[in-house]
Amino acid sequence: MATETEGGCQDSADKHIVVSGKLIDELEGLCEEDVFGCYQCGTCAAGCPFMDEMDLTVDEVLRYVILDKKEVLESKTIWLCASCFACAERCPRDINITKIMEALRQIVLRQNIDETDLECLTDEEKRSIPQMAFVSLFRKNIG
């Protein structure tokens, strides 16, 4: 669950994510979304454009939080989230899941662990990745 390393670029998997209390408490400090309100109906997952690439489905991420399973912070899903808001838009419980994804990323980022090192992007990647993807990537990095 980390990026490929190249040259002097660091592997984020070396750093361990530590959350001492309950994940939900940490999360609630970062976003006011009601994770427990989730019905686990699967709408978010079915509508997610990146679902095929994700290791955990979107609703599984919420379930991990509800059951206080901190491994969720090491999942690929939270980083693959493109912040497109499709899940938030269609959630029947009106939960802004995009915000929850962002908050989960923040928990990781605040421990100075980053999934993507911008400086390590290759020229080929910079050429081929759509601009929108960069925008959302920066958004993730600057919170």
Place this chain on the structure above:
Amino acid sequence: MSDPVGAVLVVGGGIGGIQSALDLADAGFKVYMVEDKPAIGGAMAQLDKTFPTNDCSLCILSPKLVDVGRHPNIELMTNSSVTAIDGKAGDFTVKITERARRVTEACVGCNLCAEACVLKGRLRNEFDEELKERSAIYIPYPQAVPLRYVVDPVNCLQVKTGKCAMKCVEACPANAIDFDMQDIERTVEVGSIVMAPGFEGFHAEAKGEYGYGRFDNVVTSLEFERILSASGPYEGHVLRPSDGKEPKRIAWINCVGSRDRSCGNEYCSSVCCTYSIKEAIIAKEHSGSVEPTIFYMDMRTHGKGFESYLNRAEDQHGIRFIRSRISEVQETPGKDLRIRYESEEGALREETFDMVVLSIGLEPGEGVKDLAETAGISLDDFGFCETEETRPMETDVPGVFVCGAFSGPKDIPETVMEASGAAAKAGAMISSGRGTLVEEREFVPERDVSGEEPRIGVYVCHCGINIGAYVDVPAVVEYARGLPNVVHAEENIYSCSQDAQHTLIDRIKEHGLNRVLVASCTPRTHEPLFQETLREAGLNAHLFEMANIRDQCSWVHMDDKATATEKAQDLVRMSVARAAHIEPLEELSLDVIQHGLVIGGGLAGMTAALALADQGFGVSLVEQEDALGGNMRNIHYTLDNDNVQEYLGSLVDRIGESDIIDVHLNAKVSEIGGFVGNFESVIDTPDGPERVEHGAIIVATGAVESAPAEYLFGEDERVISQTELERRIAEGEPVGRTVAMIQCVGSRDESHTYCSRVCCSDAIKNAIRIKETDPSAQVYILYRDMRTYGLKESHYGRARELGVVFVRFDLDGKPAVDTDGDALTVKVKEKILGEELFIEADIVALAPAIEPRPDRVDLAKMLKVPLNEDGFFLEAHVKLRPVDFATDGVFLAGMAHSPKTMEESIAQAYAAAARASTLLAKGEVRVNPAIADITEEMCIGCGLCVTNCPFKAMELVLKEGGRKAQVIPASCKGCGVCGASCPKLAITMKHFTNEEITAQIEAYRGVA
């Protein structure tokens, strides 16, 4: 205070308004019914079939429409709305605007105007959900009441521009079209008001991701009802709109506009799960190659008989159920529809369907806001009428009552119960005005036909296309004309429509008919309707005969029209032969003892007793235990009510204060004799047996909580029932830091196949209490489907938000409760993550099934009433007669009917009281004269008939020639068992004499 006005305003002409109006009008009140649309019938008229019996919806509704149309005490105002309500309970002044119809009462409903209209076929009929065309002058549907056309003022060229050739006026043979007609303002005085404006379907365009309105083959469930209907756009063939091809793969998406905060409808619409099952079953019945898939969140089949309906859908009809909410629907270039969904195990799948049906939810509708404002009644956050749990039919304005989906989503039987209940309330409030404003039904004097040669009129019904598409109706009519004694024969599109009744009366007079044969559907639903018409024409009601050429002919020979027509002709020939022998029968009228017996002193029994007493009738209330209250004694609070015991106390006090309610505690009914209006029963009391005479019986014996046989219940004292948990919470006892609740303990499994309906809400209410008292407590609810239907859904959402953890399991993956040293553990497969979840619990609370009382079998035998497959009492008709028994004079309320909430028990108790009081108020009861008849000289007094009679309608009496059998007319159902068992052939069945039946059989063998 002056006497209240003995009239009631009923707003809304759907099934709720209809039931209220008929109950009130029959009980002696004048009723003004106001309906916004041009015809009554409401949503039920649009449905193809009804769950869970798959009865044809309009077929069971249509006789009630006609009853409303011709009831002398009901004044029907369609195309009308209420504009002002002033005054107070007992004396309201109501202003009503009747919008210009531009068609007068002279209209005969012939359709020539619609045929002539220049806009014919260019407008869309709202009744058919705009899937079918209409003209600018039209009727919504063929069986509409009133059968009076209406000009669509928005589209009619003459109304809009004043420039039209007015071909309609030219075409009308009755000169019924009047473009000068103006809106009429009317003022009526009423004592009370029943609000029954119903619901609107959710506007599916608002969920743009499902493509409704953009993709041709995405339809709403209400549109699909019309597609299924024989009178719908495709004449009952299941076709998809884009290309008229038969769809194979059809997907239903449930919860569209329900359980969805994003569109403001957080509530559950209660009926969609079951109606989607119904639509899938019917679609498959129409075309065996259809492959239905239903996408759902929780399967909510909580109603009586619904769970076995679900099981049949899955096991017998092969309907596929997928637990997943759909995010979006995409259209392919071929107009197929692609759906991507996540399986419960977390796998992403994509499938293509030929057609998608959106199971749209129920909304209060825009119009009711104005209505509520006019009446000054409060609406809740969703726009439904606000009511209290203990007063389900009362608005916050005294004298204004409510029933049906206006106070929250509900199905037809619940609506009918509330409608009768609202009628009881509205009637009780103005009971001293009873009979002051009504007209006695004028009976046309009966023509004496004795000595006349039979003159038979034959009516052959098309039943839309139900018969007409498979039987050559004109050929049957032609054939009938040639049969002996037939002096007139004709065809009808719908013989049961209101205009057909008028024609029938005219023809009877015109041709001097003295026997009438209708070849159509079944006497079970339609005989009373035609008999009433005969009465109006001055003929004895029993000079009527029916041939069933639909259920027994066109429906079973759809693939062979020639044979179907031949069989219809055989059936008509046989019935004509019988009709020649039928005789007029005299109806008996018996006095009614104006006193009720209520069996069971729980919430339903107490409520019913009080409701009867409020209408002025004496009541004997029998309770087996030493105190009133039943199961309610164990309920401390509900989701909406903090103090149930206080309410129970007030009921007990009111009963104690009543001079006309006679309470028998520690007592049991040991004997029930007599018949409707004249029962005589024995109550075993601690002071010895007591005889009571009464006219009606209300069965309110309740149900019991079963004893769980699993999950260490009874072995480990930390495993308790939800009832015990509730007691501990209510009494402030500690319940521990971790509580695990397990649902469906004995429900929806092999021990009780049905759903116990209330347990999900019970678990939620207790979980909320625990979390509110101690937010750090851990509460787990292990469930199969969370069935917090209707407005209870918001409490479910709240429980989730308070941090209650919900874990779903299936019947084949039940949780395991164990002890590990001192620890009590619950192990369950967490389906979303696919892992075992361990819970170390302080308390495990089980939700035991609610089961019928063990002693209900004896009572059922005593009353001669049936039980259903689950052991609960079986009502006369699950949709339209939910509180009546098939046995006259006996009514049903509360959990003896099926598990239900307090609110539902209260509504049903009022309904049972309303039905009983229409009987008691009349003071007399008419008895069906088609009963057993004994030729006394032939009777040898052997008593076989007495032993065999299932209705206790035979007795032996000592007469001059010895012991002789004697019929108790009011008890006899005319079933014929006695006649079949009589060794001396001394018993004949009136209206089914040997002569009549033999003639019918002879006619089958050859032309009579």
